[in-house]
Amino acid sequence: MFLSDKAIQEFKDIVKKEKGVELSDAEARDQGERLVSFFEILMEVSQVELRRKKRLEKEPEGFHLNEGEGPYNCRVCYESVSGKGVWWDLNGIKCLDCQRNINESIIPAEICDNDKLWIKDWQFQSDYDIHPSTRRKLIRTGLLHGRDLKRDNGSIYYTVYLVNENLEFLKKYPKKRKENVEFIAVGKNKVQL
Ligand SMILES: [Zn+2]
Incomplete structure (x- = not known):
């Protein structure tokens, strides 16, 4: 998914405002395009789900x-x-x-x-x-x-x-308390949210 320069600038502005981080154009393009791809996948998943629910109307048992x-x-x-x-x-x-x-x-x-x-x-x-x-x-x-x-x-x-x-x-045998593990996305291959 290719983002326009205007969209990249808007993404940089949002990241700066929300996270206080100044991204370079290349970083903003990389992260912004990954983010858009991520939402495209989410959209696709929900469309598949909708299509299946529709099919249930004719095949209620599944x-x-x-x-x-x-x-x-x-x-x-x-x-x-x-x-x-x-x-x-x-x-x-x-x-x-x-x-x-x-x-x-x-x-x-x-x-x-x-x-x-x-x-x-x-x-x-x-x-x-x-x-x-x-x-x-x-x-x-x-x-x-x-x-x-x-x-x-x-x-x-x-x-x-x-x-x-x-x-x-x-x-x-009570459940062990789970340690809170926090994953921090670092580097240009991860989307920082
Ligand atoms: Zn099974």
Whole structure:
């Protein structure tokens, strides 16, 4: 996206006023054009979302995406899926196996849109300091309850831990407090906001 000299000047004025930083013309062009590209992507994403919502009027249960759409990550198991391998409804992108598990009420659809309702496999180590072997032990001893998601052939491919089924565990193993990490964009390859 090419910006006019006038737009570049306006961008420089805004950055100076808001951030107190004086950008050179080259820096302003670089950052300004990156910013515009970023918003173009956001616009594109929201247009795709709108188009899909419109399609729901005719297919209220949801639908497979078209060939060529994707790859995306399943909102539940994070597997990379695309085209006909995706089921889309208002709960977003799901692989077909996770969608089947939702349809069969193995897991509630609400978890797709609310990370606070469940704990993911990788969070045990990073958020609760629990090694995978300890997690398996906690499951065996009954403190931790998981809902196993199965493929068509019966093999377990992912486990979802619902918060409301693991209150006792959460009381015993409170979530570690996360350090606040601040990323500062420096250098001409990053957009400074
Ligand atoms: Zn999935």
